[in-house]
Every structure is written in structure tokens, then in C-alpha cells.
Amino acid sequence: MSEIALSALPDLSGVAVRQQSAAKRILKRLTPFLFVAPALILVLFWVYRPLVQTFGLSIQMWNMNPNVEPVNVGLQNFQYIFTHPDFFQAVWNTFLYILLMLPFSVILPMAIAIATNRLSSRAKNIYRAIFFLPMIMPPVACSAVWRWLMHPINGLFNHLLTSMGVVEEGVRFLSDENWVLLSIVLIAGWKMIGFSTLMFSAGLTGIDPSYYEAASVDGHKKWRQTLTITLPLLSPTIMLMLMMSVLMTAQWTFAYIDVLTQGGPAGASTNVYYLLWTYGFKNFNSGLSSAAAVVFFIGFGILALIFTRINRKVAFYDN
Amino acid sequence: MKKRKLVALLAAAAMFVTMGTGCMTTKATDSAGSGDGDGKTEITFYTYNLSIASQKEAAQKLIDDFNAQSDTVHVTGVAADVMTMQTKIQSDYAAGQTFDVVQCALNQVGYYVDNYKLPAFEDVAGQAAFDEHMEGFAENAKTLGQYRDGKTYVLPYTFSTPMLYYNADLFRDAGLDPDAPIETWDDVKECGLALKAAGHEGVQITATGDGYDWLIQAMIYSNGGDVMNEDHTEVTFTDPNTVGAISMWQDLVKSGAHTNYTDTEAQEAFLAGNQGMLVTTAALESGLISAAESGGWELKAAPFPSFEGKESVPTNSGSGLCIMSSDPEKQAAAWEFIKYVTSAEGYTTITSMMGYLPLRPDIVNDERYLKSWAEEHPFVHTNLAQLERLHRWEGFPGMNGGQIGTLLNQTVTKCIFTDCDVASEMQTAQSQAQDLMP
Numbered sequence: 010m011s012e013i014a015l016s017a018l019p020d021l022s023g024v025a026v027r028q029q030s031a032a033k034r035i036l037k038r039l040t041p042f043l044f045v046a047p048a049l050i051l052v053l054f055w056v057y058r059p060l061v062q063t064f065g066l067s068i069q070m071w072n073m074n075p076n077v078e079p080v081n082v083g084l085q086n087f088q089y090i091f092t093h094p095d096f097f098q099a100v101w102n103t104f105l106y107i108l109l110m111l112p113f114s115v116i117l118p119m120a121i122a123i124a125t126n127r128l129s130s131r132a133k134n135i136y137r138a139i140f141f142l143p144m145i146m147p148p149v150a151c152s153a154v155w156r157w158l159m160h161p162i163n164g165l166f167n168h169l170l171t172s173m174g175v176v177e178e179g180v181r182f183l184s185d186e187n188w189v190l191l192s193i194v195l196i197a198g199w200k201m202i203g204f205s206t207l208m209f210s211a212g213l214t215g216i217d218p219s220y221y222e223a224a225s226v227d228g229h230k231k232w233r234q235t236l237t238i239t240l241p242l243l244s245p246t247i248m249l250m251l252m253m254s255v256l257m258t259a260q261w262t263f264a265y266i267d268v269l270t271q272g273g274p275a276g277a278s279t280n281v282y283y284l285l286w287t288y289g290f291k292n293f294n295s296g297l298s299s300a301a302a303v304v305f306f307i308g309f310g311i312l313a314l315i316f317t318r319i320n321r322k323v324a325f326y327d328n
Numbered sequence: 329m330k331k332r333k334l335v336a337l338l339a340a341a342a343m344f345v346t347m348g349t350g351c352m353t354t355k356a357t358d359s360a361g362s363g364d365g366d367g368k369t370e371i372t373f374y375t376y377n378l379s380i381a382s383q384k385e386a387a388q389k390l391i392d393d394f395n396a397q398s399d400t401v402h403v404t405g406v407a408a409d410v411m412t413m414q415t416k417i418q419s420d421y422a423a424g425q426t427f428d429v430v431q432c433a434l435n436q437v438g439y440y441v442d443n444y445k446l447p448a449f450e451d452v453a454g455q456a457a458f459d460e461h462m463e464g465f466a467e468n469a470k471t472l473g474q475y476r477d478g479k480t481y482v483l484p485y486t487f488s489t490p491m492l493y494y495n496a497d498l499f500r501d502a503g504l505d506p507d508a509p510i511e512t513w514d515d516v517k518e519c520g521l522a523l524k525a526a527g528h529e530g531v532q533i534t535a536t537g538d539g540y541d542w543l544i545q546a547m548i549y550s551n552g553g554d555v556m557n558e559d560h561t562e563v564t565f566t567d568p569n570t571v572g573a574i575s576m577w578q579d580l581v582k583s584g585a586h587t588n589y590t591d592t593e594a595q596e597a598f599l600a601g602n603q604g605m606l607v608t609t610a611a612l613e614s615g616l617i618s619a620a621e622s623g624g625w626e627l628k629a630a631p632f633p634s635f636e637g638k639e640s641v642p643t644n645s646g647s648g649l650c651i652m653s654s655d656p657e658k659q660a661a662a663w664e665f666i667k668y669v670t671s672a673e674g675y676t677t678i679t680s681m682m683g684y685l686p687l688r689p690d691i692v693n694d695e696r697y698l699k700s701w702a703e704e705h706p707f708v709h710t711n712l713a714q715l716e717r718l719h720r721w722e723g724f725p726g727m728n729g730g731q732i733g734t735l736l737n738q739t740v741t742k743c744i745f746t747d748c749d750v751a752s753e754m755q756t757a758q759s760q761a762q763d764l765m766p
Contacts, residue, residue: 072727073415074443075422093760095738161589162529162602184590186746270590271539275742290415291539292731 063306066299073295086300096301098276099284105190106280107258113198114254115247118205123235126213137210141203148200148264155196156269159183183269186277193269193278197262205250212246213239217327245324252316256309281305368402369661371653374417374427377486377682378407382615386681393677394668401661403429421652428653429662434472434644435542435723435733437482441475446650448479452663461667468718469687473648483666486684487646488610489714490543491707492516492531492633496626498604502526510630513576516605520585523604529597530585531605533577536741537591541733542643542721543609544740547573549641549719550634555736560725563732563765565739565758566751574743575750576635588745601625607632609645610711613683617705629707631714642714643721646684672697685711726766735761 042049067086071079090096118140125136143151158165159182167179182192216239224234240247259282266272272279272287279287281301289298377387384407391405406427408416420426421444432440440446450458458480462470473482496506502522510516520530535543545555553570556563564570580586587594587603595612597603599619606616613629620627634640649669651662668674675686676697689712691697702708724732739757743750 070727072443072730074418076443077727089763156592157596160593160596162593162597163600181589181593184588184593184745271537273536273590273738273741274588274745276738287734288731290412292728292734293414293418294728294731297731 060306063299063302066295067303068296068300070294070296072293073289074293079296082296086296087304089297090301090304095276095279095284099279099281102190102276102278103259103280106194106262107255109191109194110198110201110254110258110261111251113194114201114205114258115250118202118250119209119243119247121202121206122209122213123239126210137203137206140206143200144203146200149268151196151200152265152268155265156183159192184274186274189270189274189278193262193265196265196269197258201254201261205254208250209243209246212243216242241325242327245320245326248316248320248324252313252320255312255316368398368400369657370402370404371428371658371661371665372404372406373429373431373665374406374408374413375431376408376410376413376647377431378405379409382612383682386677389681390669390674390677393673394665398664398668401664403665417652426652428651428658429665430650430652431485431647432482432650434482434484434487434646434648435721437473437475437648438723438725439729440650441481444652445654446481446652447654447659448475448481449483449651449663449666450479452651452659453667461670464672464688464690465670466685466687466689466715468715469644472644472720473650482648482650483670484644484648484687485646485666485670486611486678486682487644487648487687488684489642489644489711489718490546490607490632491610491613491711491714492605492607492630493598493613493616494519494605494628494630495598495601495603495620496628497601498523498526498528498625502528502604506626506628511634512636513580513633514636516633517580517583517585519605520580521583524584529587529594529603531580531607532587532589532591532594532598532603533580533607534591534594535607536737536744539734539737541736541740542645543607544736545721546632546641546643546719547577549643550632550638551576552635552638555722556724560722561765563724563758563761565736565754565761571751571754573635574740574754577740577744578750581744582747586744599623610685610707611645611683613707614681615683629710631710639717640714641717641719643719645721676701679708685715689715724761724765726764728764728766732761732764735764 066079068081068083069079070082070086071077121136121140125133128136157163159167161167161179161181161184164179164182166182167176170176171179180188182188220238220242221234224238229237259280262280263282263286266278266280266283267286270278272283282305285298285301285305288294288301373391375387377383388405391403395402408431417426417430426444453461469484469487470480472484472487473480475481492510494506494510499506499519502519502525504519504522510519516531523530533543533547535547541555548555548570551569551573553567553573554564555570577586581588587597589597594603594606595608598606599616601620601623616627632640632642649666651659651666653659653662669678670687672688672691672694675688675691678684679686679698680701686692686698686708692702692708692712693699698708723729735757739753742748743753
């Protein structure tokens, strides 16, 4: 544009130069935005637009039928979810899921990663591949196999438990309200160990080996090295996995709840996302679903904020 | 270097595009080939039977048989997932791209007519032709797809009534006579306890695991209860007979005669020959028969049990067909197809291969159709007899209808599998559900 302007107006070179520099300046400022524009537009369209829409839907009653006009109901949807027990049950269950998931997403993977870190690279890879394998298996197929393993009469687990005399009658892993949540955590945890181990392994690779050499020269024992070098330098990874685990457990467990228990018995295994899904896509009540989504969005947002604050204080970065 | 990369990339892209068009052309020829390409009206049929392993073959056979004998219409079946079907239909409808023939759950007739522009069969076919087709159709089934205006918008297609299936070998092992009639829930309890005492599993009424309430409604109606008042303005979960039905059920579980597994688990145990009795839809019958054959045990069936002194009232599980196309030519083609699948030939395939009821009951006595099959499968007579006492599977009205159905399911699940007080749980559900009524 500016070039054409230049050639068309050769006499007013001074003005043109000034114009050119102004245009160039603007272009220069715009360039970075142009580069991120495709990503930005996609994010705006696929993340922020639905987010805003969710807020809108949460104050309406609508069955998602395009021929039906949504009815504005104000805060009625919020009133419904806060006065009915299934919401609180889902929140409490989600809390339990998060708590019980931590050993599988943080503690065990960290132990595995540290334990296999000093092995020869081939042995290390084999071990880690074994742990990673569940991650790449499709959840629905896994669920079917776990259901057979956990079957109260025909299942392998109960066969072993009864033949060893641990229990007299088969444990109803998926239909006993005291067991079902634990069973789902076990399955989802088994699946997540691989991913977390991989993350911790990556964290370990980033630690400069010269620290260990120095510590060895000083005569520090292995466990002491782990405690004083590995753990502090791994703290960013630990914090990251902790945050991911807390924020994502409800999603990680979703597929297994859906296939194995549908949230039952009597809501004992449901979680916040499954509740959302039931409201929205089983009962076709987008208002309740969105209202619950708004509440969870705010809740998880606050959690994320707290985590980033803690992260700044606790995590130690080795520059 | 950079240039070479670009050339390679372009070449790859070009290959990809040609591959794509190549695929498309073959696809086009394919469908033209099967449609004979001679101006047949093409219609689509959205059905969940195509996605259920034990029913897929029969559903495809119905479509193929129709295509083979029709000179004017060609049908393409599209498999639907039961859980996501409704969502897809709604979004397709919004986009103006519906399937021409759609299978719909029979408790949703009101919802479909209220929300989609469906043509009535009487209008598409003409009253006379429609009446002619409906001759020989089971009286109680005829009305299931009717709307308030008395017209038929959904034609009942594949449905079944609940039955009690049991394992005769386990009965003998428990010292029970498998040929003695099992009529009431008291009989069921007695048998269940005997089975339990012999180290087997008792009964499971698989009514809650699918998230629906059709079989729950059957339990309630059988005890003289109801889920709604007559003009469908109030839910009646606290009706003494409604509460009574659920209390009886809870007692079955408490006594140990009824297992407290998930429905899938109970079904698997039954298929494996470990569970004594299973109350479930007859739609599963073909699967049960083959499991019994391969497992080497004897499968028997009894009618849906009754409450003492009352006759049992079965509901209908399953579906009907509706026409969603707004194009008159396609509507006419859809009617041709629906006429075929609900004909005597159609029901011969449906009943013998899927296990659903022949909604033209006379064909079980007809040599040309199901007579010989029915002699080998006497259960079908039991199931047909239940059709006489059929109660419609009711859908709750309004935008929150689905929510009420789920609420009823969850409350009943809680009642039967825990020690809770049924009356007070149902009271809570009643007030929650009433808030959701329009």
C-alpha cells in the first residue's frame, strides 16, 4: 500500500516518507499480532465464545431444541442446583476422587521415575514403556476388561480373594456404594501412572548431573542426594502434576464412570463432570448443565489461582 | 533446500487430493451400483438396531430385503448410538439435514410431535391405505404412536415387554421344580431364596441400569400405582401403590433373593450360568438363547410376575418409526419402506432374528411366517399374551421431562439398593419432580 502511494506521489516525498514511516510503525506493531492471530481467533472461537455462551445459557431454561425458544429464568437454575442434594454429592465425590487420585498421579509416578532414573537407558526404557502402556489403551476397551476382572461372581479379583479366604462373598466393586469410588480411582489411576511417570522422567532429565557428582565427591548417600537435590529441583514438575491432577481428575475418571457405573449406585460414583453431562446430554436441560458448569468454572478457577500462587512460593527453578 | 521441501509438500498435497477424489468417485459408483442408478428415490434410515451386535444382522437384512424387492426406493441404513442419538437428531434437525426415517423411543412421541414437524401416517399414506396396512396389527400397539389429535406420527416398530427368564439347571440344583409356574413376586422371592441357599444367585430386575424408567413404570403399574395423574399435570410418586411396589422390590433385595449388582453384572452372570433369574426385556432373548446353548444350560421363561391378587401390567420397551423428511417424494418412499418393515415379512425377520414382538400376532400361526419358529420358541406366546395387558410407557411432559425420568430412576435405584425409607425418599422425589413439571 505505502509503496504504491510513494510511486504515485513522487513530489511529496517528504510527506510520503513520513507516511511510510508511520505505516511501517503500525505494521511493525501489528506484526506479532498477525502472527498469533490464527491461534488467537481459534481460541476465541472455540474456547471463549462457548464460555460466554455458557454464562448466557445458565440463566435460561432450554431443552437444546432449535425449534424451542429458550426461556429466561434468571437465577432459578442456580437455585435448583444449590437446593438439591445431587450437586453436593457430586462435589464431595469429586473431592474424594482428587484426594485418592494423588498417589497415582504424583507419589507413585515420582517414585517410579526416580527409581528407574539411574538404570541403563535400555532397562529404563523398558520399565517406562511398561508403565506407559495403559495410557495408550482406549478407555472403553479397558473398562470392559476391568469390569470382567471386578465382576462380583465371575471376576478374577473375587476368585482370588475368595480362594485365599480374604472374603467370604465376592466384593461388589462396582455396585457397592462403599467400593465403587475406589474402584473407579484404581482404574483411572492405573491409566494415569504412565503419563505422570513420563512427566517426572522429563523433569529428572533436566537436572544437571554435576550436582550429583559434586554430592558424591562430598560423600553424600543416594537417599540424601534424592532428598536434597532431586526433590527440590523436581519441585516445578511436582507442582505441575499436582495442579493437573487436582484440576483434571474429574475428567480422567469420566469415561470409566460412564461405561461402568453411570454414576451409580444412587450417585455414589458420580462426579461434577458426569453430573454436568447427565443434566445436559441425558436430560437435555442445558440451563441446569450450564449453571453447574459456571459454578465449577469459578471453583476450579479459584483452585488454579491458588496453585499458581503456591507455585511461585514453593517451586524452585534451577536457571 | 527450502524450495525442494516446498515442492515435496505440494506433491504430497496433490497426491492427497487425488486420493480423496479417487475415494469419492468409487464411493459414488458404489452407491449408484447398489441403487441401480435408475432413478430410485434414495432415503436414509437412522436406527440403533444397526449398532447392537446381536441385532445388526437382522436390521441390515430388513434393509437389504426391502431394497431387493423395491423398484422405486433405495434405503441406506445409518447406525445410531442409543445414548447420543437424540443429540444428533436435534442438531441435524437444526441444520436442516435430517435422516428420512428415524427410530424413536415410544415414550417420546409427544416430544417429537411437539418439537419436530412430523407428517402423520394417515396423511402420507392416505387414510384408506393406512387403515388397510394396520389391519392385523396388535390393538394395544396401534395407539402407542398416536398423538393427542388421534393421528399416528410414530409407527410402533421394534418393541418388547419384560419377561422373567430363568436357568432351569440352577433351579433343579436348588431343589426347585423348573416346570412349576412362577407367577407372583412371592414365588420369585421363594425361588430366589432357595437359589441363594444352594449357593447360586437369585433374581435381578434389570430396570435401573439403562437410566430409563420403562421397567420401573411396569413395576409401579403392576401394583396399581401410577407415575402421573390422568391429565399429566402432577406426578404421583407418593401414591401408596407406587410406594408399595418399590417397597416390595426393596424387600426382595434386603431378603437376599434379589442380587444387588449393576444390571450389566447381573446380565453377565446370567449369561455365564451363575444367576438364577433375570427380569429383562425380551429384546435380549436371542442373546440369552445362544448363551444358554453354548453354556449348556436350559433357559426357561415366565411372564412378567404379578403382585399378589393383581394382574401384572407390562410396559413396552423399544421404539417406533417416524418420517422426518419434509419432501413429499421422500415421505412417500419412507412410507413404502416402513410398510415393508412392519409387514408380516418384516416381523418374521424382526421376531426370529432380534427377539422383539411380532406386532402382527397372527403370523405366529401362519405357516408362511413364524409358525415353525414359534413352535421352537414357545416364549413368544407368553410375550404376546402380555401384549393384551400392555400399559403405555409414559414420557413426562415439558422441557424437563427427561430430568424427571432420570430422577425417578435414581430415586428407585437408591430405594432398592439401600435401607432407606421408601416413602420418604419418594416424597422427596415427588416434590423435586413436581417443580420440574410444566
